[in-house]
Amino acid sequence: GLQDYKTLLFIGFFILLLITITANFLILFLVSMDRRLHTPMYFFLCNLSILDTLMAISIIPKLLAVLSGYDNTISVAACFGQMYFIISIGSTENCLVAAMAYDRYVAVVKPLHYNVIINLKKCMVIMTTVWILGFVLPAPSVFLAFGLPYCAAYKIMHCFCDYPAVLSLACADISIHANGTFGAALVVNYVPLLFVLWTYVIIIISVLKLKSTASLAKAFSMCSSHMTVVLMYYVSASIVYAGSKIEGLSFTGRIFVGGLNYFLMPMVNPMIYSLRNEKMKDAAKKYILYKGQDMTLSAYSFRYTVLNV
Template identity: 45%
Template sequence: MKDLNGTEHAVKEFYLVGVPGLQDRQNLLCILFLLLYVAVMAGNLLMLYLVLLDQRLHTPMYFFLCHLSVLDVLLSTLILPKMMAVFLLEDRLISFAGCFLQMYLILASGSTENIILLVMAYDRYVAIMKPLHYHLIINGKVCVVLTTVAWALGYMAPLLHVLDAMSLPYCGPNIVQYCYCDFSSVAILACADVTDVLKKAVVAAMCVVNIPLLLILGSYFIIILNIYSRSKEDSKKAFSTCASHLFIVSVYYFSADLLYITVVTGSMSADNRVIMGVLSYLLTPLLNPIVYSLRNKQIKQAAKKYLTFSCGSKCFCVN
């Protein structure tokens, strides 16, 4: 088998172990992750449904939030169905090309989510720091440009590193100590020195994670300084506007950085690293619709309007 660069591969498929050390508990893990998947899908699809239906939610903030929900649904779908097949159906084989495609899409979607979170922080920055000019700066055209750039950069970021890993010779073994095609777990199976490939990939990943994080923290630092110079009521309103996004950012980047640190230092057992890796991709998709809906009156009003499954006779009155 040859890849795009013409490298010969004896390995034509990979065998996914699942969670090393916890094979006897995979039924329990299957139930847990299935419940997480249902919750992620329900929450994010509901968010998309409400935003599409309610004209009051057709604003830049919800436009960006919709992109975040699409990424959350995509990430969960890239990871969990194959995990369910591994745990429940013992369907552990994945083709060589399919493995690297899954790897690329997971990394690319995660990178895009980083940039979308940065775009959302910029939106909040303009809304608080330049409220009178907000609609001139963040208009429909700008929203489309920002999200297009975010998706393009996100999907470009891991491409070269995945191609580098794919071009390595794979002659066996083909056993991946993970429940999906994780970059480092697959790359170490190559019949070559992968030190440089792994180092470059980790450095790139840390940059993709931490550069947006530093920019987001910088914007919130400026916002906080500005809030203290305002009235108590304005400060409360500004903080409420930022609180949901800041919470999601904190959870997302903390879990991502913790995962990369444990990979580099090797300070976590294989089974714990797998669980941590899966949860780092699922935690924010699970929390996003909950956090943004619980703190948002407009989302609650839209839910009351469009999610009334049974109602009184007034619902059917015709003028």
């Protein structure tokens, strides 16, 4: 049914892609330009922006080609490559969210030791571990699925190479693959979630012990953006997993449920961090004000030169 609205969908996903790339690159730009943002928290945020950008680039350009009628086919190698990157980026984001929770835990619970515990070396070790785990854990499932015989229909009933949609085309017993991958997905999704919940339980207990209202407000401000992203990310991911197990759910319904996680989150994440973070807003105002003054001085200098001539 969605194919009846190709033009509207093309325009919508094109705008979505532009917003996602612009918003995430804006975060990367502001963090790189403002030295006040050269801290572990914003280092992790930059990695999240890179992952969100990669997620959008992995899916939407090919989807736009399909919706435009330019090319609605994909090779087997490209399909499994897209599948691997989508799963790997999602797994890396799961691990990164847990790493960001650990950063907030140290900042609130052990503020005096924060610069010692979360230093540059520790950040590099954490991020290297996060990226390696995210891209290594999904590899066996995708590799085993790639080795299956695909002699059934060649039409993927999804808007990208989603693992269940592609696996359903195999003309072999896929129950072991499906159950194994679903179990692995639960581990990758919910082990980081349990760690995040544990850190925030400790954070809440520590915050409740604070006597000062200002300290309470500061602690809440430090954690609110991350907690909002955590809730949205895991709720949408849980809906995706639940949707994959609902037998009567239509293909359109599965695409819509998958879109909650794969399309909206990369766009929403930078907006949450930019709109709810005072330092990010200050950096944006500072740069806009600086550029505005620079343009005014340039115009004044040009006018002065012309008048003297």
